[in-house]
Amino acid sequence: MKRSSASLPILTEAPQRAERADAVANRRRILATAEKLFAKRGVANVHMADIAKAARVGQGTLYRHFANKGELCLALLDAQMAEFQDRTLSTLREMSARRERKLEQLLWFLDAVVRFNARHAPLLCAAQREVMVPESPTGAPFQWQRLTVVGLLQGAERDGEIEAGLDLPAIADVLLAPTHPPVFNFLHVASGYTLDRISAAIQQVVRGLGCR
Amino acid sequence: MKRSSASLPILTEAPQRAERADAVANRRRILATAEKLFAKRGVANVHMADIAKAARVGQGTLYRHFANKGELCLALLDAQMAEFQDRTLSTLREMSARRERKLEQLLWFLDAVVRFNARHAPLLCAAQREVMVPESPTGAPFQWQRLTVVGLLQGAERDGEIEAGLDLPAIADVLLAPTHPPVFNFLHVASGYTLDRISAAIQQVVRGLGCR
DNA sequence: TAATTTATCGGACACCTGTCCGTTTGTCAA
DNA sequence: TTGACAAACGGACAGGTGTCCGATAAATTA
Known part of the structure; x- marks a missing residue:
């Protein structure tokens, strides 16, 4: 069963028909x-x-739109994640324009990630498997965070x-490790860290x- | 349904009878x-x-001995984990006796943890939920690792x-975060790190x- | 407007994890 | 050796995730 997807048309295939109106409405x-x-x-x-x-749809319909609960949760986070990305990248650009040190930017950014993850912990927890599969069809939702950390570290090296x-790149992953949903929740909820x-x-x- | 357990008798309860021979054999x-x-x-x-x-036992019997698959996997790791703990703590004592710097000991220790986790990744993956619940009835299997890192960091501070x-303590958790089973496997398997x-x-x- | 195509539907079903409780059996005491 | 007790048994069952495929209906074409 193929997932509905926003992927670009592949050049060797015929142009795809727009998604049917009922499917759009069901997904919504x-x-x-x-x-x-x-x-x-x-x-x-x-x-x-x-x-x-x-939602008054069949189970087959639900699973046709979302591979699993995690994917549904990620879809629910789409708007917030896009907004978070825009806002943080914008703030980082301002910090750069003010000539703030790259490490200060990095510190700010990682703090922002921690707070975003805390605010959305239940959905992120449900989506943890999807979050941790970089080659998944939906793409890795947090790949931009990693790229941002790598970029800031490279800037810091250059400066x-x-x-x-x-x-x-590997250090970026080590620094982001505590923000991954299962670990983050272990630290925050089970270990009681603020x-x-x-x-x-x-x-x-x-x-x-x-x-x- | 209570789990069979090696916990110490609680003082306010009557002494417990030894586990029955058939149960011992079944568990084995x-x-x-x-x-x-x-x-x-x-x-x-x-x-x-x-x-x-x-194993020619009923499902009820299986679940009576092990709450879930994760607990069974941890039980399978018992001997290796105990041996790993003895060996690493022993090596750390030798390093201390040789007056090696605490940070060198920490580096050696974290490397040993990474390698242990890699060697036992499938079982650790299956056991990830049990590993990440410090207050679980089996105790947190890796709590000693955290205590070791904290101890080494404190020694490094003192020196x-x-x-x-x-x-x-929190830094110890951050340093150990990449070794947690889901993150470790994300880095190793999905992201392709050696x-x-x-x-x-x-x-x-x-x-x-x-x-x- | 009707016919055709095929995207999309939904609910019966498969599968796996885990529970429940009547039955069996190991152990101890008499 | 027998009887009592309760630990331990096992398999039917419940519940949740996910699949499958015949049926339906949206969209396009004639």
């Missing part, structure tokens, strides 16, 4: 219904059959803020990278 | 059967009903190897903490 209604049920009962307590029933020759404490610890580690 | 057979099936087909492809059937006043590269990146971050 599914998302709206899920959002309402999640708000009312919590993401983990709402099952896919509940959503299908409440002499950190030592040259480090493996910056957001500030998680963020501060990551910042202490980042500051350690700086040349002194 | 379940573990041996699971290990064989996992080796043959891969952890993810073997289901609990498969194990029960092959002036790292700056004073950092939040060492073990050496993951380990080296963590080490670069740790070195950054050092005073220069």
